Amino acid sequence: MMENLLNQILIIPGFLPALFFVLGACIGSFLNVCIFRLPRQESIIFPASHCMNCGAKLKPLDNIPLLSFLFLGGKCRYCHAKISWQYPLVELLSAILFALAAIRFGLQWNTLIAVILISSSIVVSVIDYKIQIIPNSISLPGIVLGLLINLIPSSPVGFLNALYGMALGGGLFYVVALVSRGGMGGGDIKLIAMFGAFLGWKNCLVTIFCGVLLGSLVGVTLLVLQRKGRKDPIPFGPFLCIGALISLFYGQEIIYWYLHLTLF
Ligand SMILES: [Zn+2]
Structure with a gap:
């Protein structure tokens, strides 16, 4: 029954690429963390995401891939320091490539x-x-x-x-x-x-x-x-x-x- 429902959803045109686009944007957000912390030999899990300028912890609403950057106008909500374009670009690139992978390979x-x-x-x-x-x-x-x-x-x-x-x-x-x-x-x-x-x-x-x-x-x-x-x-x-x-x-x-x- 569940499997049947899943199969029904998966054949909706564009559903899988759209799902992978969102998944890619979320993973892209994590990739930004890796890009910053891996060369510094820091943990990629702790501490939670924070502003590079004022150190304020990001609330879930500040941390939505792609959208938060747009809502906040590319600035930190707390200290108004500019957020690098690298963040939304990496998220967008990841989202697009994930969607292309879903189109090319399916599941x-x-x-x-x-x-x-x-x-x-x-x-x-x-x-x-x-x-x-x-x-x-x-x-x-x-x-x-x-x-x-x-x-x-x-x-x-x-x-x-x-x-x-x-x-x-x-x-x-x-x-x-x-x-x-x-x-x-x-x-x-x-x-x-x-x-x-x-x-x-x-x-x-x-x-x-x-x-x-x-x-x-x-x-x-x-x-x-x-x-x-x-x-x-x-x-x-x-x-x-x-x-x-x-x-x-x-x-x-x-x-x-x-x-x-x-x-x-
Ligand atoms: Zn800040």
């Missing part, structure tokens, strides 16, 4: 992997962009979780494939790090190993391909516009994360397209 195994990869990619990208660090507290548990998830028999990737993905991604980047002598950071090595563990070896290659392509395009553009010098490091983590999400959503299609491109 299946890949949806869980999508939710984990989207969340960790957002946190890693913002932290790497801001302070050029990829926290081990995400990538190392991520590697283990990726392998464990693919140990479950109904996983589309499979455990061996996940193991190959982790080894291939991590191994390739390790060699690049050795050859380039510091051009590739240890954080990038562990991050691609994590993506490999979740996505398998083929999609790991798609991730690297997309990440390098995007990174080069943006790097060259910044050089041409003289926004960055030749020696300025550009964090690679965000591009790898975008590559992983492209691979998650369209990896199969890209591999299919590539194989047919080389055959004819």
